[in-house]
Amino acid sequence: xxxxxxxxxxxxxxxxxxxxxRPYVMTRGRTDARGRFDLVTIAVTIRSTTGAEVGLDPxxxxxxxxxxRPLSVAEIAAHMDLxxxxxxxxxxxxxEKGYVAVQQPQPETDVLDERTFRxxxxxxxxx
Amino acid sequence: xxxxxxxxxxxxxxxxxxxAGGFGVGKTTMVGAVSEIRPLRTEETLTDRSVGVxxxxxxETKNTTTVAMDFGRITIGDEFMLYLFGTPGQxxxxxxxxxxxxxxxxxxxxADTRRxxxxxxxxxxxxxxxxxxxVAVNCFDGTPQYELDEVKLALNLGSAxxxxxxxxxxxxxxxxxxxxxxxxxxxxxxxAAKEASVR
Ligand SMILES: Nc1nc2c(ncn2[C@@H]2O[C@H](COP(=O)(O)OP(=O)(O)O)[C@@H](O)[C@H]2O)c(=O)[nH]1
Ligand SMILES: [Mg+2]
Numbered sequence: 367x368x369x370x371x372x373x374x375x376x377x378x379x380x381x382x383x384x385x386x387x388r389p390y391v392m393t394r395g396r397t398d399a400r401g402r403f404d405l406v407t408i409a410v411t412i413r414s415t416t417g418a419e420v421g422l423d424p425x426x427x428x429x430x431x432x433x434x435r436p437l438s439v440a441e442i443a444a445h446m447d448l449x450x451x452x453x454x455x456x457x458x459x460x461x462e463k464g465y466v467a468v469q470q471p472q473p474e475t476d477v478l479d480e481r482t483f484r485x486x487x488x489x490x491x492x493x
Numbered sequence: 494x495x496x497x498x499x500x501x502x503x504x505x506x507x508x509x510x511x512x513a514g515g516f517g518v519g520k521t522t523m524v525g526a527v528s529e530i531r532p533l534r535t536e537e538t539l540t541d542r543s544v545g546v547x548x549x550x551x552x553e554t555k556n557t558t559t560v561a562m563d564f565g566r567i568t569i570g571d572e573f574m575l576y577l578f579g580t581p582g583q584x585x586x587x588x589x590x591x592x593x594x595x596x597x598x599x600x601x602x603x604a605d606t607r608r609x610x611x612x613x614x615x616x617x618x619x620x621x622x623x624x625x626x627x628v629a630v631n632c633f634d635g636t637p638q639y640e641l642d643e644v645k646l647a648l649n650l651g652s653a654x655x656x657x658x659x660x661x662x663x664x665x666x667x668x669x670x671x672x673x674x675x676x677x678x679x680x681x682x683x684x685a686a687k688e689a690s691v692r
Binding site: 404449450471485 | 504505506507508509527533534535536537559562564566567568569570572573574575576578592593595596597598664668671672675676678679682
């Protein structure tokens, strides 16, 4: 058999890598320790806010309002003109308090099962 | 996941694609051509702790960098959201790429034949990482037309890596590039690799 290193080998090696946790996000002394959100983690508001909640800042309320429809971290950051890192921390607060649900992106290992492949291909063709 | 909670609403899952290449090669243009939303811009402020760490002394220097990324979105039914990120292709942004490449399904490397070397770092990066990629040669007006084989040779690409011409301004062309990438990524998925390596 072929004993040379192929791109496939490199990929499997990469898949075994532990995700690197870079505690780069600081918001008022809080680090993003509540689990990482990818730029394309999708959030949606599941409990509506009145604005009178204790412990929620105006930025939290803005996110809760934006996420009445599902939005990615990157989109929230762009709409609010905030760095994505800050959005991650704020989203962590909202998640902890039960205001939002999040959907992590497909893990790399099975991102392209056949069903996903067909759906994406059909979606692109229909563009 | 914890089982004590009520089921969260069914949310679309995100799929990430990257568009890489040198400055001015047409990344943002391509994102805009295929995206259903006006391209948005997000910034990552990263403290790169892997730079300047001295293991012996434990002294750590933090480099904080802000990198802007343009991105767009394509909704695929109610199940998937395709996000396209136009990423700066400079080597000093590699740690941003790491962030973006994690979980990315694949990448488009945009090339301009007048400045082909600009896409070398991107090609190197995705090869090393094992991220499936295609090379799309953006045909600027008046660009000398090279044969795709010449580009392939110049980039020293593996034979399986698709190389195609595109016009980053046209949606149809961007669509074709993305479809080529999706097909390529599917042929490169771990399951396919295993099937191919069964003795
Ligand atoms: N003639 C022509 N111009 C293009 C094409 N693609 C991009 N451009 C132009 O090239 C410039 C740089 O494109 P941009 O998308 O901002 O490059 P980026 O730095 O890779 O994001 C812009 O002025 C575009 O309008 C193309 O296919 N043909
Ligand atoms: Mg750009």
